Amino acid sequence: MSRFMHSTELNNDFAMFFYINFLTNFQYKTFDRTKMSIIQLDTDSLTLAIAGDSRDYTQAFDAIIKDHEFYNINNGFFFRENGKQKILGVHIEKQGYNCIALSLKNCIIIDEIVLKGVILDQNPQINERTFVNHIIIRTVTAAINTTLAQRKGLMSCLQMERNAITGSHTKLIVLPNQSCFPFIYRIKPDKYFIKQ
Template sequence: MMSKRQDANSQHNDTKALYDKQILNSAFGVEGQNNTKFDRISFNDARHASIKQLNQCHKATRKLSDDKYNSDGELIEEAQYMVRESPRQFQYNKPLQETVFTLDNSKFQYLNFVYNFLYKCIDIDRVHFCNMDTDSMYLAIAGSQIEGYKYGLKYMIKDQLFYDQHYKEWLPWDNCTVAEEKKLMGLTTEPQGENIVCLTPKCYSLYNENEQNEEIVSLVNRMKRVSEKKANLTTNDYIKCLSDGCNIIATTNNLQMKMGVMSMISMEKSALTGIGDKMVELANGCCASFMYGINADHYLIER
């Protein structure tokens, strides 16, 4: 599939390249981390929901709607509940070890790039790690104030010889082919901007604003749990969440089919919170892994 995407990019077939990209991006989650393999979600009335809550497989219950009555006080529609169950046994036809290896190997390659390339030839005092995820990193770099912001790492190189010998193992170069730019275990630059606000992993806003142009121009807005297009959030929402510590709410609409009737359910979700639920965030902004019985107060931070 990767070679098909490279061929599509070489032929300037944007539609085919985007199609192959979506398959590649979703393959890991669909095959290895698809909750439908391990969770069962059903919509029930109050009686059936209470029965399922007694099952050992029950995980969570959420109320979606209240009872509805007509003008005569007669019940016309019962309250609906969403019940999540985790079956004790399930059938899975894909090798789970491939999923585990992919996740662990990506972390190894991530650290390999940082310690065996960046730290050896780049002046880290001029680079700040803003946000990191399994397969991506967001860097704020102090380079040239004249050339703009699309100059890569060339103003931060401290060991030019080492950089020239090894940068093609990781990074693309001028006039390289699509296969060389998108090589496996390599890195490529995607969006670039003048400023970035990072709340948690996979939740950030990249925008342009400088002294000459005070208007904020949003380039990329990313968030979790809600649709980016439907939420209609702006960079100012990210800045407000970071500076005021407030919770930004967004309304999402989902279609549900029940008994042959299509219904639309509107739900309010926390789009921006600035709270990471996969790690412990320390007072200085660093993050530490979850460990049972250990919270942020147990860590000592050197000033």
């Protein structure tokens, strides 16, 4: 018996359908996947590591397009044109030379920290050094969120402590031929063989 997704379930998550469509029908056919790795994928965001050519990081996808004809015909369905807004469209929000992604919604891109469920203004101990310490010596960092809540006319101050940076991460390592591979604890790049 084949499996299917009911139309009401599909309608509740157009963004995820769009990303699946973008990945399977455009990205995998157009881009050289040996030079691109997905760091994180959520319903409203996608972070990619791209091993391009010697130009700076503003080259976007130029260096990894393998089928230029297919790209030119279909890129209007997915990417914004001339800065116009596009519902469920793909656009580059941030780009830079490095990204540290420990897990979904838990990353640093161009010195901007993103941590899901953590109020960063209330937790100044979380910075780029905290991410690096986690990768090197596996430290776990806790965060305390303070919020106000009102119930039956009574205002309360709630403090919730949670682990902000924990043991999972999706760090990528770039090999000499500019391809990326996922970080595996205690396995160094010299253990990987590159087919010529």
